[in-house]
Amino acid sequence: MTRFGSSIGALLLIGALISACGNTPAPSTGYGAGGGASSVATSSGVPGSPAPATAGPTITISGMAFGEPLTVAPGATITVVNDDSVEHSVTSKPETGFDTDIDGGATKTFTAPTQPGEYPFVCTYHPNMKGTLTVK
Ligand SMILES: [Cu+2]
CATH class of the missing domain: 1.20.5 (Single alpha-helices involved in coiled-coils or other helix-helix interfaces)
Structure with missing residues (x-):
């Protein structure tokens, strides 16, 4: 026991x-x-704070995606805000018109084409990222 x-x-x-x-x-x-x-x-x-700070047409890249389609005046200055931590580009394709690289976390501007039209664009680093810029 x-x-x-x-x-x-x-x-x-x-x-x-x-x-x-x-x-x-x-x-x-x-x-x-x-x-x-x-x-x-x-x-x-993330999405709330940077948006009000920038004026004018803005493309915000977040979560490996461009935001909503953007319509601007010919020759407008477009601000690109890259909220991701990796580098992206905004590259018009197949038409030429603009091509700019934005480092992760950076903000850059580029000039819209002066020719009215619809400009599809991609990120050259991530070809599945697609957006559309309309100039009119
Ligand atoms: Cu990208």
């Missing part, structure tokens, strides 16, 4: 140690900090 009793005691002790180890590090660091915080920050913080 004494041997049996002490071995149960040892098993209970081991079980308590395992559950103590398991509870503390895994759930708190795994779920709390990682997924929740970063997705909230990118969706709510």
Whole structure:
């Protein structure tokens, strides 16, 4: 009886140690900090603040995508805001008209074509990024 009793005691002790180890590090660091915080920050913080600061026609690149199609006057100065951390370009294609590179986090301007028309453009680094500039 004494041997049996002490071995149960040892098993209970081991079980308590395992559950103590398991509870503390895994759930708190795994779920709390990682997924929740970063997705909230990118969706709510970024788009609101830079937009009001810039005046005039603006192309905002965010999340590997150009914003909505833009219509400008011939020869207008267009501001490009790159909210991504990687370099992008705004390159008219197939028509020529403009081609500008914007570093990650940078803002640049370029001059719209003087010839009215519809100018599809791409990013030369990410050809699946597509946008349209209308000049009229
Ligand atoms: Cu790109």
